[in-house]
Amino acid sequence: MRFARKPENSTVRWMVFASAGFSAAPLVLAAALLGGVGQGAWAAGDAAQTGKPVSLSKSAPADDYALANLPAGSSSPGVDVRERESLPAKQLFGAVETPAPLPSEPIGYYTEGCAAGNVPMPQVGEAWQMMRPRRNRYWGQPQLIAFLQEFARRAKRELGINGLLIGDLSQPRGGPMTSGHRSHQIGLDADIWFLEMPDRVLSEQERNTMSARLVTLDHRRINPRRFTEKHARLLRMAAKYPQVQRIFVHPPIKKYMCAFAERIGDEDKSWLARIRPYWGHNYHFHIRLRCPAGATNCKPQPEPNPEDGTGCGKHLAWWYSDEPWQMDRGVPSLLYREGVPVPRPRPKKPEPRREITMQDLPHACRVVLDAR
Numbered sequence: 001m002r003f004a005r006k007p008e009n010s011t012v013r014w015m016v017f018a019s020a021g022f023s024a025a026p027l028v029l030a031a032a033l034l035g036g037v038g039q040g041a042w043a044a045g046d047a048a049q050t051g052k053p054v055s056l057s058k059s060a061p062a063d064d065y066a067l068a069n070l071p072a073g074s075s076s077p078g079v080d081v082r083e084r085e086s087l088p089a090k091q092l093f094g095a096v097e098t099p100a101p102l103p104s105e106p107i108g109y110y111t112e113g114c115a116a117g118n119v120p121m122p123q124v125g126e127a128w129q130m131m132r133p134r135r136n137r138y139w140g141q142p143q144l145i146a147f148l149q150e151f152a153r154r155a156k157r158e159l160g161i162n163g164l165l166i167g168d169l170s171q172p173r174g175g176p177m178t179s180g181h182r183s184h185q186i187g188l189d190a191d192i193w194f195l196e197m198p199d200r201v202l203s204e205q206e207r208n209t210m211s212a213r214l215v216t217l218d219h220r221r222i223n224p225r226r227f228t229e230k231h232a233r234l235l236r237m238a239a240k241y242p243q244v245q246r247i248f249v250h251p252p253i254k255k256y257m258c259a260f261a262e263r264i265g266d267e268d269k270s271w272l273a274r275i276r277p278y279w280g281h282n283y284h285f286h287i288r289l290r291c292p293a294g295a296t297n298c299k300p301q302p303e304p305n306p307e308d309g310t311g312c313g314k315h316l317a318w319w320y321s322d323e324p325w326q327m328d329r330g331v332p333s334l335l336y337r338e339g340v341p342v343p344r345p346r347p348k349k350p351e352p353r354r355e356i357t358m359q360d361l362p363h364a365c366r367v368v369l370d371a372r
Contacts, residue, residue, distance in 0.1 A: 088355035092369055093175030097136060100173050100371040104142050106186035106291060107174075107364050109299040112356060114365035115174030115187035121145050123207075127152035127163040129197055134208050137168040137177070141187035143292050144169065147243060148190055159233055162199045165212075167191035167284055173368050176356045186298060188289040194231055195283070212283040215253070219325060222252040232260040238287060239271040246304060248286040251277040251319040258312035272310035277319045297364065 084092065093114065104117030118139040123130045128148065130138045140148075152164045170187045171177060183189050194215045202210065215227035235257060239247055249257075254277040261269045278286075291298035306315045318324065358366065 085358045087357060088176070089358050089361055089365075090176035090178045090356070092358065093171055093173055094178035096171070096173050096369065098172050099139060100368045102368065102371050106141055106188055106295055106298040107368065108186060108297070108362040110183040110186055110189060110288065110301060112360055112362075113174060113186040113299070114361060114368045115139075115141060115170055115185070116364075116368045116371075117141075118170060118172055118174060118187050119145055121148060121166065121169060123204075124201055125149060125152065125163075127156040127197075128166055129163065129202055129207060131165050131167050131193065131207050131210070131212075133204060135168065137171055137184070138166075139172045139174075139187065140169040140190065141292070143243065144188055144190060144289055147241065147289065151238060151241070155234055155237060159230060159237070161196050161230065161234070163197035165193040165195055165197050167193060167212075175361070175365065175369070183288075188291070188298075190287045191284045192287065193284045194227065214282050216250050216282040217252075219250065220252055220320060222256050227253065227256065229260065232257055235275060235285060236260075236266075236271060238285075239274045243289050243292075244274060244287060245290040245301065246274055246276050246286075246288040248276050248278040248281045248288070250280070250282040251316065253277075253281070253285075254311070254316055254319070258310065258316065261310075269310050272312060273304045273306055275311065276304060277311075277316060279324075297362070 099118040099120075100116045102116040104115075104119070106115055107113050119142055121128075121130055121138045121140060123133055123138070148164075148166060152166075155161055156163050168177075168181060168184060168191050170184050170189065174185050174187050176185060181189075193212050195213050213226060215223050215231070217223050235247060235249070235253075238244055254275055257272060257275050261272055288301070291300045304311065307313065308315075358369075
């Protein structure tokens, strides 16, 4: 099945407003949002964190409408606007150090989008500290920042912890990152370390260099000395927030959470469906918020809907089979038999993943990138 939309034929004239002393960027953003972001439908599956589209028919790349109506003053000095369309988008968004001065709006999808009007998470609060600040990834939509502050304060108050160590959120204008993440592009994702915040304010150097700690022994076993019931209660608290759609954790953590819900006699276990097993989340958990109400240009991910209502059955059993570990996110990994690595020759280096370019992103992301 293919999903397509009719190409835009309208043109927005903004030069008159600019010459009269008005800012053109909000007008262009509005035009781009109305005409250039409705790009298809997304698959209903949740086998992967990325939530790839079924099939997407995009409008003509780099069309004259999008290029002619960019505000003067490029965020990529020395780069021709048309040439920029084929450059890796991570280079463009990763080079911008300030947010777009536009109304807050998550644009596109979690793995192919950008963010207008991101705001910074305070580096240090009474119940949180931001880690790796030199990366400049402590930006998010206002809804995410408000959630993190409220969640951190509540966790400290009700669970008796010192506070949260918070990792990457988003770049100032969202978009693809230069390293590390495929998602975190629209200002609605946040990584939180399992390592508890110490009872003192870390120096900036410490927050840039201090190591996180794995809480699993391998992809099947939890480390009971590092992951405790306090962590389980923290995850349960987060999963019960209505704006939280998913929390990605390593499979043994999901297994622990299923047993924990049974042990405490939780009558309503529906929150467990939002705890999703996924590769690599063994020292932090990844919170994803739903598209906010009224954010019509935010492409939602389908709601998690496991057959058993919790994801503790067939879905979790698949992660405990050998299958997901033979191919780690599409990259050949160690072969396993009953969870034990099987020696084999080093595999050939896989072909590099195709870089996301500006042509892959919603038209409005050009306006976000260039807004002054």
